[in-house]
Amino acid sequence: MSAAEGKTAGTGEPILVVRELHCHFGGIKAVNGVSLDVGRREIAGLIGPNGSGKSTLFNLISGTVTPDRGQIRFDGHEIGGRKAHAIARLGLARTFQIPAMFDNMSVTENLLAAAAEGHWQGARERAADTLALLKLEHVADNRASDLSGGQQKLLEFGRVVMRQASLILLDEVTAGVHPNIRKIIVEAIARLRERGTTVLVIEHDMEMVRNVCDRIIVMDAGRVVATGPFNNIVRNSEVMQTYLGRPQ
Numbered sequence: 001m002s003a004a005e006g007k008t009a010g011t012g013e014p015i016l017v018v019r020e021l022h023c024h025f026g027g028i029k030a031v032n033g034v035s036l037d038v039g040r041r042e043i044a045g046l047i048g049p050n051g052s053g054k055s056t057l058f059n060l061i062s063g064t065v066t067p068d069r070g071q072i073r074f075d076g077h078e079i080g081g082r083k084a085h086a087i088a089r090l091g092l093a094r095t096f097q098i099p100a101m102f103d104n105m106s107v108t109e110n111l112l113a114a115a116a117e118g119h120w121q122g123a124r125e126r127a128a129d130t131l132a133l134l135k136l137e138h139v140a141d142n143r144a145s146d147l148s149g150g151q152q153k154l155l156e157f158g159r160v161v162m163r164q165a166s167l168i169l170l171d172e173v174t175a176g177v178h179p180n181i182r183k184i185i186v187e188a189i190a191r192l193r194e195r196g197t198t199v200l201v202i203e204h205d206m207e208m209v210r211n212v213c214d215r216i217i218v219m220d221a222g223r224v225v226a227t228g229p230f231n232n233i234v235r236n237s238e239v240m241q242t243y244l245g246r247p248q
Contacts, residue, residue: 015040015167015198016061021070023060030056032222043189043199045213053222054202058169062094063087075166093165097172099156103145107136107155110144114159123162130158133191135184150181157185161192168192170201174208186212
């Protein structure tokens with residue numbers, strides 16, 4: 001089943017709540033008063049031009065950067081300013097634009113390493129399931145350094161899947177990959193939602209956003225400038241000007 005076929009809006013109390021979040025780097029307001037909610041089991045897309053604050057927002061939510069002020073609540077816990085490992089233990093996981101792997105370990109060993117802290121029970125079975133989910137069985141024993149760029153993206157995604165997180169942040173997970181790998185990722189996102197996972201994805205591929213996401217959040221200059229279904233967003237004149245670079 002594709003993500004589009006399986007779409008369902010998030011229901012109940014949001015799993016992620018961000019309120020008036022600020023983060024400055026010197027005189028640069030990277031995140032400037034961002035407020036947003038992400039519902040449970042929702043697939044939400046985060047889009048915007050380069051430098052709009054998307055990756056900084058991910059860094060604030062995942063704990064790799066400390067906010068100057070504002071609130072971040074994840075699954076009922078206030079996490080603003082907490083260390084990344086403490087937030088991960090609560091059930092939040094993320095990918096990065098540049099895959100981070102153990103190059104000299106096999107694909108299977110990389111997946112198992114992701115489950116080493118607190119998620120070990122059933123890890124070998126989950127690794128086999130993840131290899132099948134991401135169509136990596138044929139390279140299961142290959143070293144990570146021998147994989148293609150697209151396969152490394154799949155492995156990075158797989159390491160996040162192994163964490164059994166309730167909220168996954170995907171940072172341009174399909175950037176630069178072959179259409180076949182993009183299809184694998186889209187189908188995997190749909191399967192994860194079926195299992196109860198919530199996904200917030202930074203993506204520049206508008207076709208993927210349209211097919212996968214229940215709702216789009218648009219950022220520009222550190223702020224949220226629009227939010228709503230894809231069809232509404234693409235008709236928004238402010239989005240046309242700030243993100244697509246042309247008037248409506």
